[in-house]
Amino acid sequence: MIGKLKEIELRTVWKHEAMDFTKWLAEAENIAELNEILGLTLTDIIVEQTVGNLFCDIYATDELTGVKVVIENQLEQSNHDHLGKIITYASGLNAGVIVWIVKKARAEHRSAIEWLNNNTGNDINFFLLEVHAYKINDSLPAAKFEIIEQPNDFIKNYKSLLPTSENKSSSEILAFWSEFNDLISERGNIISKRKATTRRWYDVSIGSSKSHLTMELVNRENYVRLGLYITNDKEWFDKLYLHKEEIEQEIGYKLDWKRDCSEIVSRVSYNLKGLNYENKENYSDLMNQMIDIILKMKMVFKKYM
Numbered sequence: 547m548i549g550k551l552k553e554i555e556l557r558t559v560w561k562h563e564a565m566d567f568t569k570w571l572a573e574a575e576n577i578a579e580l581n582e583i584l585g586l587t588l589t590d591i592i593v594e595q596t597v598g599n600l601f602c603d604i605y606a607t608d609e610l611t612g613v614k615v616v617i618e619n620q621l622e623q624s625n626h627d628h629l630g631k632i633i634t635y636a637s638g639l640n641a642g643v644i645v646w647i648v649k650k651a652r653a654e655h656r657s658a659i660e661w662l663n664n665n666t667g668n669d670i671n672f673f674l675l676e677v678h679a680y681k682i683n684d685s686l687p688a689a690k691f692e693i694i695e696q697p698n699d700f701i702k703n704y705k706s707l708l709p710t711s712e713n714k715s716s717s718e719i720l721a722f723w724s725e726f727n728d729l730i731s732e733r734g735n736i737i738s739k740r741k742a743t744t745r746r747w748y749d750v751s752i753g754s755s756k757s758h759l760t761m762e763l764v765n766r767e768n769y770v771r772l773g774l775y776i777t778n779d780k781e782w783f784d785k786l787y788l789h790k791e792e793i794e795q796e797i798g799y800k801l802d803w804k805r806d807c808s809e810i811v812s813r814v815s816y817n818l819k820g821l822n823y824e825n826k827e828n829y830s831d832l833m834n835q836m837i838d839i840i841l842k843m844k845m846v847f848k849k850y851m
Contacts, residue, residue, distance in 0.1 A: 549682035556621045556649055559679045559687045563621050568593060568603045573777045575749055575758055583691050587745055597638040605639055613642035623650035629658060645673045651694045659695040671697040716744040718823040729833050750840055754851055759840055765823050772839050773815025774847050783812040786850055796846045
């Protein structure tokens with residue numbers, strides 16, 4: 547039997563734009579999905595960034611280029627007020643990429659974003675996206691982003707901003723995760739594979755919408771950061787910290803406990819030495835260690851969920 551896909555009202559999933567949708571979007575796994583769609587690597591996420599007496603929903607930095615990015619959310623059809631806001635935010639925060647996410651894009655606003663992209667330089671880029679929510683029978687809702695308007699040749703112009711070293715780094719990252727996925731297959735798919743990308747991190751689900759495990763490549767300091775990231779739940783971090791000694795003993799490593807990585811994110815991590823894009827002789831051993839440690843973290847942290 548096959549279920550029927552049904553679109554549902556956004557307000558049944560997120561009742562409030564700022565308190566529900568924006569906080570949901572700021573979570574690492576959802577930002578990662580947005581990155582995939584836009585071709586960006588958003589980091590340093592700030593929710594409700596002040597701009598004069600206004601508040602920009604999300605303010606971030608593209609990790610590879612350093613370009614500032616603003617995201618404005620609207621769980622209704624686009625309107626003139628929000629069009630004015632995204633221009634105000636772009637100016638006030640010196641943003642190079644502006645993302646406007648709406649329930650429904652009106653024709654006049656599609657035309658306005660197209661005009662802005664055609665009449666501003668390559669250093670200013672506007673995206674207009676629609677967000678939709680779907681269910682299959684009684685399943686959990688799923689979100690889907692659809693690009694309505696985007697700048698011409700964005701990927702080509704974006705890549706031109708990358709230093710040569712970053713372009714090389716991107717290819718090394720893609721090669722690393724491709725080899726890593728091959729190893730996961732060889733080991734019987736003991737963790738869920740993610741698509742190999744040029745992002746420095748690789749997420750592993752732990753069964754919670756507020757937390758996930760991440761493996762992050764930090765080549766400049768020759769290590770891989772393996773850890774648990776917790777979003778909007780400082781209370782759970784505090785409860786975990788009460789069991790610090792038992793957790794570290796079970797995992798087998800001293801961990802780095804950071805309650806305030808950012809306003810909304812906490813992290814518990816371990817730095818595994820040995821990463822070097824110029825010397826790949828140890829990649830097999832390094833990747834096997836990564837898998838072993840992340841599986842151990844998953845088993846241990848799930849006990850405290």
